[in-house]
Amino acid sequence: TGTPLAPLLAESGLDDHAVEVAFLGADRGVQGEDEHDYGRSLAVVDAMRPEVLLAYEMNGAPLTPQHGSPLRLVVPGWYGMTSVKWLTSIEAVAEPFEGWQQAVAYRYTEDADDPGTPVNRIRVRSMMIPPGIPDFFTRERIVDAGPVTLTGRAWSGNGGIARVEIGVDGQWAIAKLDPPVGEFAWRGWRAEWTATPGEHELACRATDTAGELQPLHPVWNYQGMGNNAVQRVSVTVR
Amino acid sequence: TGTPLAPLLAESGLDDHAVEVAFLGADRGVQGEDEHDYGRSLAVVDAMRPEVLLAYEMNGAPLTPQHGSPLRLVVPGWYGMTSVKWLTSIEAVAEPFEGWQQAVAYRYTEDADDPGTPVNRIRVRSMMIPPGIPDFFTRERIVDAGPVTLTGRAWSGNGGIARVEIGVDGQWAIAKLDPPVGEFAWRGWRAEWTATPGEHELACRATDTAGELQPLHPVWNYQGMGNNAVQRVSVTVR
Missing domain, CATH: 2.60.40.650 (Immunoglobulin-like)
Known part of the structure; x- marks a missing residue:
């Protein structure tokens, strides 16, 4: 249960310079020698899809801490890393978001040096x-x-x-x-x-x-x- | 959330022959080459304690399958193996219950042949x-x-x-x-x-x-x- 993201983005005046929408969560840590808040982005066209929600309840009860309370992103059809928990910011960006969890972590790669391709929708x-x-x-x-x-x-x-x-x-x-x-x-x-x-x-x-x-x-x-x-x-x- | 067990036992006419109350759950399997429904018992004095519940709700919502719906035992202060999930029977017994999970599994033992002593209340x-x-x-x-x-x-x-x-x-x-x-x-x-x-x-x-x-x-x-x-x-x- 939540509120659709698209109307909020529209109301906030998303313009033609925006290429992606970046989502940051409150979970901070060090991974790959990079200290960062967990963050992921979506292309504007994906962020504007009607099924994308900001969720604050689950099964009729308030969202629990382990599920990302008070507010989390829910992107149906995408692997779970997309649905950022404990949201702290939503920002439209004019350049592709290069956060570690986007640019390095969740990629299909052949070896440690391969930039690879992004993990996105859930395979059958x-x-x-x-x-x-x-x-x-x-x-x-x-x-x-x-x-x-x-x-x-x-x-x-x-x-x-x-x-x-x-x-x-x-x-x-x-x-x-x-x-x-x-x-x-x-x-x-x-x-x-x-x-x-x-x-x-x-x-x-x-x-x-x-x-x-x-x-x-x-x-x-x-x-x-x-x-x-x-x-x-x-x-x-x- | 649940109903206290003691009044139900009293109403059902528990008599002086009962030494223990045995609880069986719907989860059946093979462990230690013994096929059995998960089962545990409590001495009558422990089963009659006022805090012992038959629970059907948790945090204001119906008990979920993974927590033992529709009905589970909750024995506060005891390690979790005591609180039998998916209850199928509650039986007062005149001899100590010798089910595998009671007599073999949850024991403090020194080696494979040691009958040991029962695991019961949660250590500090x-x-x-x-x-x-x-x-x-x-x-x-x-x-x-x-x-x-x-x-x-x-x-x-x-x-x-x-x-x-x-x-x-x-x-x-x-x-x-x-x-x-x-x-x-x-x-x-x-x-x-x-x-x-x-x-x-x-x-x-x-x-x-x-x-x-x-x-x-x-x-x-x-x-x-x-x-x-x-x-x-x-x-x-x-």
């Missing part, structure tokens, strides 16, 4: 509620033989969810999507599985409306950013 | 809000020279907080206690420190009204249970 991803019960230490799951309804969620920052597939021992089948509950909400899904005794590997993967499919294995980058490889769940059926 | 402990700003990777703190107000909390399951001390480079001084806000609430404390340039180690330690003082180093036991050694914070003053 899905997760499954592991069926059955866990083994405490291995986290493997134990499932009784017979019909099992697998359920989970899928999401993407680049559009809606077009398809979710369930993999059982590497064989993929289409899951049923629940009705969408909002443009930026997780999309529920479910699939029926007849569990047969023995060891199995379950997996799920989503495709978004932009046509992107989750990779079977993590796509390497120097900092391990934006990993959206498929989740795999080891199951023993008894 | 205190924590400090680290002053200044962090270095991201080392978590050391950077503080400007001059007056600094150190603040934190102290608590004990064995009575109130009698004293909190602040250690600066191994020299201890008494902190000022905030007014108590409740029998089972954290006790706030504060202390003034004049930060001088260089490297320092800050620490805090509490003594409870039962006369127990936090140890300077962890007291060894086989499972590392109940560690209440003093917190130490490395600080560089500039």
Whole structure:
């Protein structure tokens, strides 16, 4: 719960010199030998999107300190580093913001010297509620033989969810999507599985409306950013 | 927020054969090669204490799944394993409850074969809000020279907080206690420190009204249970 940012920017007289809007938070520290307040920016066109909020409540209660009270930015569809907590300033800037968290930290890079490309929208991803019960230490799951309804969620920052597939021992089948509950909400899904005794590997993967499919294995980058490889769940059926 | 357990036990006709009250939760799994629902018990005298609650709300909102909705046990002053989540049954038993989480898991033991003694009430402990700003990777703190107000909390399951001390480079001084806000609430404390340039180690330690003082180093036991050694914070003053 919050107030849309765009009307505030419009009312404050944002002009044609502005290329970005920079957001600073109250969390100060030293990272990469650079002392700074946590800060991130958005291109003006992204900052003006109607879904971008300044949030002060969550689930009907005031925002808690750990979620960024009294006021935080919320940018649906972007990775969480974008949604600056404990906001202290919002400034339209005529040059690209070069703060450490923008220019250095959150980048897809090949090595320590690569300037790379910015991390921005959330890559398509899905997760499954592991069926059955866990083994405490291995986290493997134990499932009784017979019909099992697998359920989970899928999401993407680049559009809606077009398809979710369930993999059982590497064989993929289409899951049923629940009705969408909002443009930026997780999309529920479910699939029926007849569990047969023995060891199995379950997996799920989503495709978004932009046509992107989750990779079977993590796509390497120097900092391990934006990993959206498929989740795999080891199951023993008894 | 919840309802006291004692009146419910009284109304249900708890009789002299009952030695303990056993609580089972919906979280089932395999631990120690034993498949079981998470379960814990309390001696009748402990279960009947007025502060023991069946909770269904928290901070004015319905209990969330991760906190044990729809109903969980809350036993103030005891380590968290006592406060069984996702309650499915409450049963008065005529013999001590021997569930795995009671008889095997939460014990102070010397080795794998030692039956040990039960973990129960929370040992006296205190924590400090680290002053200044962090270095991201080392978590050391950077503080400007001059007056600094150190603040934190102290608590004990064995009575109130009698004293909190602040250690600066191994020299201890008494902190000022905030007014108590409740029998089972954290006790706030504060202390003034004049930060001088260089490297320092800050620490805090509490003594409870039962006369127990936090140890300077962890007291060894086989499972590392109940560690209440003093917190130490490395600080560089500039």
